[in-house]
Amino acid sequence: MLHVLYLVHDLSDPAVRRRVIMLQAGGAKVTLAGFRRTVHPETASVDGLSPIDLGPTKDGKFAQRLMAIAKAALSLRARLKGVPKPDVIIGRNLEMLALAKRAKTLLSADIPVVYECLDIHRLLLGRNKISKAMRGAERALGRDAALLMTSSPAFVRDYFQRLGQIDAPVMLLHNKVLELADGPAEKRSHEIAASGGEPWTIGWFGALRCRKSLKLLAEFTRRKEGRYEVVLRGRPAYSEFPDFDAFVGAEPHIRFEGVYRNPEDLARIYGEVHFSWAIDFFEEGLNSSWLLPNRLYEGCRYGAVPIAMRQTETGRFLADRHIGLLLDNASVSSLTGRLADMDADSYAAARKKILAEDRGTWVCDLRDCRALVDRLKALAGSTAFDPVLQAA
Known part of the structure; x- marks a missing residue:
């Protein structure tokens, strides 16, 4: 059985849990180690794993994170004591790539290191x-x-290749919805039939870190005087807008419903909204223009019509498939104009086009998990790599 040492920057990140599940479902044994964004010394299990706690870090505090990495590097030998030699080490994000290299030196020089970069x-x-x-x-x-794992072709094209950062084989792992069992989840998605008509509901779920989006949606819903509502779910980045709770509390047509389980709650929460907000101006023109976010796949999987910016990778992805609503600029007038002619019939047609897409566009299944683990097995057993491998 392939043994993977997985080093992560935030043990509470839902995407970390999803990757752990993928690796395990694909047939790998996983040793998980990482930092935590909590003040409590105890680290909860991640899908049955008891992770190695590398200590606390703070979101947005770069200097503190550098210190935490340095401390972890010095104590890594002791923390990995008793861990069997892994076949592959994965470092999620740049800071963990540094620790992955350190772990490779400590454990054995012949272990392949994989760089997982999703932002x-x-x-x-x-x-x-x-x-x-x-x-x-x-x-x-x-x-x-040995391998670069990333989630958008724009990261490869516009960053890694353009700047000559990483000369390694590439595996594209899109941020799809993880579904390992056929039946109930598949059936449930088609039973949900979001009705058209007022009030129209826009769902913005996941990492809530974009102040510009929040202000735009607040102004839009106020102007529409209750004909549109916004539901927020996920984890607000208080480092980006510490006044998040007060701001949302003062908005009559926006409400925050807290965190959710991914993938367990996705069918329910996306089934309660008409549209999915697939826009992020957090790093406008750069990372935000390149990424293909989780919410793109999640919303479309359950028939919520995505709203995206046209001149982004997300916009291009949707335009290629002739689905979703694309804005030409980040303004209330642009959003208003795009939604002006929306009625029950046009909404039903937009939603039908999304649900007609092949399931594999939105969903990662057991075959994808096995393909991932097989790729990692090839790294552990060979030094000959394909130049680019795309995981559908």
Whole structure:
């Protein structure tokens, strides 16, 4: 059985749980280690695993995170004591790639290291000395990476290849909905039939970190005087807008419903909304323009019509399939104009086109999990790699 040492930046990140499930479902044994974003010393299990706790870090506190990485590097030998030698080490994000390299040195020089990068941090994209140093560190750490796993072709095209960051084989793992069992989940998605008509409901779920989106939606719903409502679910990034609770509490047509379980709650929460907000201006023109977010696949899986910016990778993805609603600019007038002619019939037609898409466009199943583990097995057993491998 393939043994994977998986090093992560945030043990509470739902995407970490999804990847662990994928690896286990594909037939791998997983040893999980990572930082936590909580003040409690105890780290809860992640889908049956008791992770190795590398200590706390704080969202948005770069200097603190650097110190935490340095401390973890010094104590890594002791923390990995008793862990069987892994066949593959995966470092999720740049800071964990550094620890993956350290773990490789401590455990054995012949273990392949995989760099999993699902976001390009803004510190990597500037022209100042810090950004140049960060990119240099990434190039150095990734020089002998056995594989780059990422979630959008734009990351490869517009960052890794354009800037010459990582010269490694690429595996695209889209942020699809994880469904390992046929039957109930499949049937349930087609039983949900969101009705057209007022009040129209827009769902914005996941990592809530975009102040510009929140302000735009607040102004839009106020102007529409109750004909549109916005439901927020997930984890607000208080480092980006510490006044989130007060702001949302003051809005008459926006409500925050807290966290949810992924994938267990997806059918229910997307079945309660008409539209899915697939827009993020957090790192406008850079990471936000390149990513294909979780909410794109989640909303479409359950028939919520996505709203996206046209000149982004998400917009191109939707335009290629002739689905969703695309905005030309980030304004209330653009959103109003795009929704002006929406009625029950046009909404039903938009939703029908999404549900007609092949299930594999939105869903990651057991075959995908096995394909991932098989790819990692090939790394552990061979030094010959394909130049690009796409995981459908």
